[in-house]
Every structure is written in C-alpha cells, then in structure tokens.
Amino acid sequence: MFKTKAAIATLAAFLLPLIGMGQGRASGPGQQPPIEEIIHRFAAAESQNKIARNNYAFTQDVDIMTIGAADSITGRFRRTSDIVLDDRGTRFEKITFFPPSTLREITMTQEDFQDLAGVQPFALTLEDIPKYQINFIGKEKIDELNTYTFEVKPIKFLNNERYFQGRIYVDDDDLQIVKVVGQAVPEVKNQKFPHFESYRQNIDERYWFPVYVYADDVLDFKRGPSVHLRMVVRYTNYKKFAGDVRMVAGGEEATDEEVKAVKDKNDAGEKKKNDVEKPPEKKKPELKTKPPKSFR
Secondary structure (H helix, E strand, O other): OEEEOOOEEEEOOOOOOOOOOOOOOOOOOOOOOOHHHHHHHHHHHHHHHHHHHOOEEEEEEEEEEEEOHHHOEEEEEEEEEEEEEOOOOOEEEEEEEOOOOOOOOEEEOHHHHHHHHOOOOOOOOHHHHHHEEEEEEEEEEEOOEEEEEEEEEEOOOOOOOOEEEEEEEEEOOOOOEEEEEEEEEOOOOOEEOOEEEEEEEEEOOOEEEEEEEEEEEEEOOOOOOOEEEEEEEEEEEEEEOOOOOOOOHHHOOOOHHHHHHHHHHHHHHHHHHHHOOOOOOOOOOOOOOOOOHHHO
C-alpha cells in the first residue's frame, strides 16, 4: 500500500465457490447453528450493513503516521470528511480538514485508498463469498460479546481487485461481524500493507457499522528501509439520512450550506425521535475495546 522513497515505498496503511469449513458442523454448547448457516447469515448481514450505511450520514477521520526514534512522529497524513447524501441517495464527501501531507518515507497509493473504502470497513459480503476460503476456528469472548471466529483467505487474486486475509469475529447472537483482524492483499511490486484491526458498533439497534480501524505495524520493504506505521480511521456521528437537500448538478461537491442543512434536518429528526417515550429495553452487549492511547 505504501512505497519507500528509495524505491518509493507504498502505504498499505481499520466472504466464497469453495469454502473450507474446517468442519461441516461445529459441535459446542448452546446448540450452535451449522457452520454453513452461520457463514451465510453473517455474509448476508454484512451485505445489508453495507447497503444500509449508504443511507447514513457520518464523519470519517483518517490519520496515518510514520514513527521514528522515541516514538516521534516523522510524517503524517490527515483527512476529515463529512459524508452526506441528497434525496436521490447520491453520496457527497465534504472535506472539512485536509492539511498538506508530511509523509516522506512512504507514499499513499491507489490501493491504499481502495482499502480505506472497501476492505477495511467491510470485510465479507455475500457477493464476496465465491472469492474466499473460510475455516471455522472456534469461539472467543470479546468484551461483552461471545463470538464465532473464522480464518479467511482469498482463493485466488484477480487483477486490480483488493482482498482481505485474516480473522473475523461474529457475534453469536446477531450473527454479524463485530471485529476484523488482518491485512489487505495482494502486495504488488514494492508495496507493503499494515495488519489492521477493525471494530464495529451496533447502530440503531439493528446494524453493526465500522467505528474505527487501527494499525501499528512495521512495513519491511524489499527495496528500501523498514517503516514503522500507525493508522487510525474513525467513523463517528452516524445519523439516518432524512433530508431534502437539492441535487448538485454534475455530481459536484456539496456546499457548506447543503452540509449544514443535512445536519440540521438530521438533528431535528433525532430530537423528535428521542422525545417519544419508549418502553425500557434490555441493553445490547457491546464491544468496549478502545485503541491504544497513542491512537487517540
């Protein structure tokens, strides 16, 4: 994902025709469903989450750093954006903070931006199933959640496509992916991509959306020095979109007034929803894991 400057190091900077199950049916307490059913259900939920997220406004903050001696920051890439939509569902990215990059040891590549938009937020949808081999590893407790754990790797690589390789953790109640640990692949030419962790949060008691992705890895380039990389991507302020912002001709970037109108309308809708009395609900288990302090 990144290339070194010597050979231009690339930053790689937060599921299947054959499916290797490891077991056809995994035995265990609590009458767990067949493994094939778990895979189908979490992949279907992942597809629904990906589609549903297109109807939400949110803020995306990307922070990529190279680290030197004594934990000093030697270079940095920052970009903060508000993601909003118009009535026709057209998505706009309003960049609110984008200082000049000071990265010197690595260079962002097209693959890095593909991973930020695809592999890191959403690891495995129904559409991806024919591309991967998936092996059931076992069960693991993460914070308040009991999860099924799967090892995932691509069956083969196609040109210009990005893939995930690593582990996914599936909530044993909702059967939805709540955590992803792995790497974007393939690494082509002199590119290296960091190992990352992606965490989800339950939104509106229905969807599990990504809330942050982080990495702290050393990229060992074949041609050029190794580079210590840290990356944090945060997704915050998820709000179900309900507005009548006008369509911008030609797909141009949304104006400040349009972004403000969307936020004001969403805020008003949220207040109205919260004003309606609801019967008490049982609190849903959550992931409480936070990134290391150095990422905050």
